[in-house]
Amino acid sequence: MLSATWLFYRNFWVFSQAVAWGGWLMAGLPLGEELWSFLGLLFWLKLFSYGVIWILTHTFSRQGYCFYQNLGYSIPMLFVGAFGLDLLLFFGLLTLISWSISLF
């Protein structure tokens, strides 16, 4: 399941991560304590960008689903899994950056 989700996520990870890091940049690169107050906002930004990805994929790349359906995965499963991976990657990296800076 994880490898199929990763394969699916690779189709749009650049766009999704770019939007999230762009949002973080626009918020003034908050880190540490300051980051906590922006987490909710960044989460909603991620959810919104996912909505856009879902609409674009459904409109222009619908045919691509069949490869995954043949492996037994439904479309909602793929999107939920990819969203989880995306959140993990973004917030994981943010936490890592925040933690590294607090060390030095």
Add this chain to the structure above:
Amino acid sequence: MEHLAVLEADSIELTFGGRKILQNIYLKIRSNQVTAILGQNGSGKSCLLQIIFGTLAPTYKSVRWNGQYVKSPYRKQGLVRYLPQHPLTPSSMRVEEAFGWYGIHIDSVNYEKMPLLKNQRMGQLSGGERRFLETLMILFSPVQFVLLDEPFSHLSPIYVEQLKTMIQEQKSQKGILITDHLYRDVLEIADQTYLIQNGTTYLLSNPWQELVDRGYIPE
């Protein structure tokens, strides 16, 4: 005696914009057999395959595997795979990798060009080669049933002949449902044939004659 699997579809009703596409459908696909569906353009063949696969939701449907109702056959591991009319695999994926995803060892596919093609990306292949290989990915899948939607489209005659031979070989391991407009090739390999007409399936006992009688092919 070996237990043979059966996939049945009936009570299917599909409507698009108030127009009934499918109604009064009955279809039985057995292991070790090639079942063919013929029908004119727009008769609902592809929709029927997607309904059986479980990715198209009609108004009503009943799909049963060995008598048991299955809501989403594609979600049931090892039950069914479907070849759509459009390209199946991501273009950036290499041939060997694509077969691997579907649980097929590339060397188990008896195709003489495979050693040359296996390291190429799907997007680098010609349309016909890609179609042929994607059909093999479905056909050789370790599942009980495969649904092939126009597998002969875009294929040169030599590929069509090879594919017919491979379908005949693979039917000893699974049930195969095929639909295509190349009716001569389809009828040559089919063990049973259905015609979709006016949204309804008809099982043909004498396909060549009945296809003429029903106006699907000229006299």
